[in-house]
Amino acid sequence: MAASSMPIPLPPRTPTPPPDDTVDSEPGPSVLHQHSAVSFDPKALSPSPLLLSSDMALADARLSPPSTPPSLNPFNFQPAMLAKSPIVKSNIIGQRRGHKYKHSSVMTMDQKVRFYWSVCHMFVAGYTAWKGGHSAAIQALSHLIFYDGLGALLCVLVEVFSNFEVWGRSSLVHPFGLQRMEVIAGFALSILLIFFGFDLISHNAKHTLEGIGHAPHHPHSHDPVSSGTVELTAVLAIASTLVSAVALKNHARIGKAMRFAAMKSLPSVLSNPSHFLTLSCSATLLLLPLVSLQTYQRVDKVLSLSIALAMLFLGVHLAMNVGSMLLMSYPSKEVPSVIMDIASDPLVRSVDQAKFWQAHYGLGIANLKLRVEAGDEALVKLRERISSLIRNRLSGGYGSGGQKWEVH
Structure with a gap:
């Protein structure tokens, strides 16, 4: 009886694990239960509308994808207006670039005019030699015009080459750039002038010996050139020389090496011996049709011989001056x-x-x-x-x- 009156001990209670805050991932949209700040009333017949709206808002927030920060787009798709102003063309010849390089030129308009005129100058020399016939003076004049044309062409080419930076840039191989090439070309022109002088002297000597011999190679005498041809060739020579010297100034460079102290007082056109010789010879030819036939033949030979000797003298003087440049010296009084x-x-x-x-x-x-x-x-x-x-x-x-x- 005593044992039955003792209280029966309760069995130990199995501890329950704490509730998981995380919800296992299941297929489909997952809903996370959160405790609302609104108190739950278990005696209420219907859920509170405030609690329902807050729970639905939380559920919508969980169901919606997380917002990502805006990323920077490397491309700009906004429309843009390009400038409609015309492209400014560069006048610096050495700095022209682009796919339109084939349309550019290494010569300016002034240089093109001078280049084409120097070519025309040499055509005048060829026309003079063609129409000169057997006149020794006109043949000598054609040699002078051809030399002036070559000198004008050389001056134009030098100015075209000077458009490039390499023309004046010094290096170990060329301490003074490529400008020494102009000196070499001038020396070649002086040798050509000496050759023209000897050529005219040889022709005059040949004709003189043929006239002295008892049996000349050509039994018929050469007819003199008509007065119209002489006047036309003389006028063409004067016009071409004045245009090259005054209007285009083609002989400024070579004229510096050919100037004489005795001719400094003359005008700029005549201070160049080559111009002076060409103009004086052309002016003398204009007077030849006014004299008799016998006087014409004598003056023709004397004038040709005088031009040949003058070309020899000028060629030697020019060769000495230009040769001193090649030898890096300066012979001056x-x-x-x-x-x-x-x-x-x-x-x-x-x-x-x-x-x-x-x-x-x-x-x-x-x-x-x-x-x-x-x-x-x-x-x-x-x-x-x-x-x-x-x-x-x-x-x-x-x-x-x-x-x-x-x-x-």
Whole structure:
């Protein structure tokens, strides 16, 4: 009885695991149950509309895909208006680029005109030689016109090459750029002028010996050229020379190497010996139809021989001047007087070394080694005075268009 009165102990309660916050993934849309801040009333007959709306809002938020931040688009699909202004063409010949390069030109319009005119100048020489017939003076004039045409063509080609940077760029192989090629071409022209002179002398000697011999090779005498042909060839020679010299200035470069001190007082056209010789010969030919036939034949031979000797003299003079450039020297009568003026400066004690040489038509170099007694400021002023003296005496002064001198 005592045992039955004792309380029966309760069996131990099995511990329940804590509820999982996460919900296993199942196929289909997953809904996560969240506790709402609104209290749940178990005695209510219907759920609270506030609780229902909040639960549905949370469910919609869970069902909707997460919003991703906007990514940067590398492409711009917005319409854009291109500029309608015309493309500006570059006038710098060496900087033209693009697929339209074939439409560009290495010559300016002025250079094209001068090039075509130099070709026409040589055609005038050919026409003069063709119409000259057996006139020795007209044949000599054709040689002069052809030489002028070649000189004009050389000047145009040099200006075309100077459009490129490599023409004046110095390198180890070419310290003065490619401008020395112009000196070589000028030397070739001087040799050609000497050859023309000897050719005219040989023709005159041949005709003279044929006339002296008892049995000439040509039994018939040569008929003189008609007066109209002589006048036409003379007028063409004068016109072509004046157009090349005055209007186009084709012979400015070669004329610098052919100028003589005795001709500096003449006008610019006549100061070039080649122009002077061509114009004087053409003017003399205009007077030939006014004389008799016998006088015409004598004057024709004398005029041809005079032109041949003048071409020899000019060719030798030009070859010496251009050859001095090739040998890197400067033979001038002004150099000793310039050295004396430098030595007479009160700051200069003595001139140990003085070398003057010309690299090409546009550049001369003076290397001086002096003993001076002056400070830094006085030395700078002395250098300026010597540089100004050399430029004024050897290149004609500032603004005269002479060659450039570098003093070291």
